[in-house]
Amino acid sequence: MAGNTTLSLCNLPMFQLTATPASALADEPVHIRVTGLPPLQLVTLTASLKDEKGNVFRSKAFYKANEVGELDLMEAPAFGGDYVGVHPMGLFWSLKCQKAFRRLFKQDVMNSPFLVTLNLYDTVSLQDFSTEEPMASQVVQRWFSAPGVQRVQVREGRVRGALFLPPGEGPFPGVIDLFGARGGLVEFRASLLAAHGFAVLALAYFAYEDLPKLLQEIDLEYFEEAANLLLAHPRRHEAVSPIGVLSVSSPSVKLPSSPPNIHVQTPGIGVISVSKGAEIGLAMACFLKQVVATVCINGTTAIYEFPLRYKDLVIAPIPMFMERLQCDISGAVRLLHFRGDPRDKVNQRSVLPVEKAQGSILFIVGENDECLKSREYAEQALHQLQSHGRNNGRMLVYPGAGHLIEPPYAPLCYASPTMKLSSPLLWGGEPTAHAAAQEHSWGEILKFFRQHLIQAKSKL
Template identity: 45%
Template sequence: MSLSSQLRMALSSSRYLLSHHVLLAHQAGMAVSIGVQPGPDSLFDEPLRMRVSGLSPLQPVTMKAWLRDEKGQLFHSLAFYRADGEGELDPALSPSLGGHYTGIQPMGLLWSLSPQTPFTRLVKRDVASSPFSVHIQVFDGHCSLEQLTHQPLATATNQRWFMKKGVSRIPVREGRVRGTLFIPPGKGPFPGVICVNEMQSRLTEYRASLLANHGFTTLALAYRYHAHLPEDKLTLDLEYFEEAVKFLQEYPKVKGPGIGAMGISKGADLVLSMATFLPDVLAAVVINGCITSAVLGLRFKNELVSAGLGYTMSRMLVADSGVADIFEVINRVNKDSMMPIEMAEGTILFVVGEDDRNWNSKFFAVEAIKRLEEHGKDNFQILSYPGAGHYLEPPFFPFCYASYHAVAGVPTRWGGNAKAHSFAQEDLWPKVQEFLRKSLNQ
């Protein structure tokens, strides 16, 4: 080795040792801390502002977030950052240089939370008594999850609640109606909204509870697998949903004359049916829904409205990973099988994830709008999101690539990419509230 090469190596080594000692001295003199706004407690759909202080100028760090769901399943995320010249770090101003996401993403640590157990979707079951505890940590250097064995420089915790103080939660068993009612604090009355979720084994309340925080009296409505409702019924009765509409409409804390309804997946086509046949439904939010009754039949006033759009499981594709793609499984919809949505007296908001792999939500929405326009109707709006998949949740729910499908019986792809899907969730939530307020306050 030449003398000049030896000198260069020595100089490089001294610079490393000097910067390392400066780092240690800086950390010894000023503790690293994480500030979280609006504070240690927040609502789940509320954005966080995270700031790290006490770092060395330009120090490379890894930010990590993690939580455990109610079954103990671990979700975690990380991103690589570099402090500014003052030793400060603000993810709202500084880009992630790698990890689970890149670029300036203020809430990236939350929407990129990934399950340690594959095909696990984050679902909140108990909305009343416990939050999700999100732990935020900062580590020295850029490290993978496997390399994060040393102690963090700083830790903070944010308790993310689903009901704000003063919201009432009331289990409902009224006639045939089963579900949970959420009432905002205050005198009221408030606009009333029925929330109908996808077809699954139990009632979920998180969407209804979060909406109630924003001034709506909401009913999370069960229609199967809950409180003695029929579990094996292949044809649903729309009169059950009519009873739910009348129950909410007549509730003292609900502002009339009509109500709204919001649904996703199977819940979306039920909401579309409600808007079609029940004139008191003045606003319908249809999130990635079908334009006829999917899978299950639908009956109203002793007449069969729809026999239930069937599916052909042989068209399912299964990757080597075991994840299924069921995009082609659902049978084709023809005009004769479509719901007569031109009968709807209220306004319909179609929400589309353009990369939905559960079924062709974009096609369904386009065909629905064609039918409305053919009948001279203009009582509709559409929000269509490129790169978004099927499960469009309230904001900051982690992107779910694949999870167990109740009908297919295997893990399936939901479509979308994390960044575009998460943007869609954040953009959609206030627009849904605006649509419901405008439609129900007329």
């Protein structure tokens, strides 16, 4: 009997779920495979993570093993669940919060990753598997910073933010990172860009520390001060923490007027910006000589809501129309028709003079943006450039993508709360198309900055 028992145990399938690399940057793909399944077995794969506020995000997809009992998400199509078709990273970008209107948002980018738990179940069901015992499981670490990257808190003059420096001697191409009307300091995109070799200043401009709590005007001299600060940054000491990711906790960085070792490449910097930040980023491209490459993600090409001030110049905003606010069936507010048209003669004075931009501009547009008529604005800017004989603008259009186009594999945020509205704000987007847009646009952003910041330097 003992021999028979041993033989029976040896014949039991050895299920194995692997995800490689098990620890990687959040913008890197993961290769998920399953072996040891019965031939043609139907299974469910799930992913789950808990964010820093305790919100739980989950996803699931149904698969069928091949004739030898293996499953490779690089090749195998999902036939149901949260997506359909061949999507190797579908379990990541299809994550949805158990609570409505929540955005997956990384706050501590240096000291801890998101932990994504992958589980395998030998049944196909729409039920919640959270209380079931999986056949196999693996935890994947998704980091927002690479080993050797430094974070330096910036409190210099009026400028408030966090500077991320890549490992190595430099000098590095410099980039300012701007988010929109949520305010505060947003760091996850800046830290990822630093992992790709850029010195990035994640810049706050309201609702942070001693900055104004509410945005009431765009003071472009503040952003010029930040650009000059970034260009003047000296090389600092580097160290590596025990886990391989450094967190610099110095309360401030005080820069000498003539630093002996420049860590940020001159003569110009890039700007990456989204939403309200893209309006500001485009204004920086128009008026600041320091800006030589600008990425505008779903932004406007005119000044809205608040006036823009730069030295003796004041650009009045185009009016808003509260009666045009709409709600979709979920109760989220749509701002798509909320703003006045910059093509109207009375609003022409509020349109940014994009023809004055000396650097290159990349407009990234989600066609399913429910917040801004972002394609229309970008087309107007390109026409404005062309009518002045300029060819320094380019547009990437993504059908099905919403407003919040972020680094790859981040889940779609269709709507989320804002400070100003009692109801959630509608961002738009269809999950599969939005995920494809994020993956492709991120590669284009990296190429754009390398071309116009790094290659430009080599020609000097």
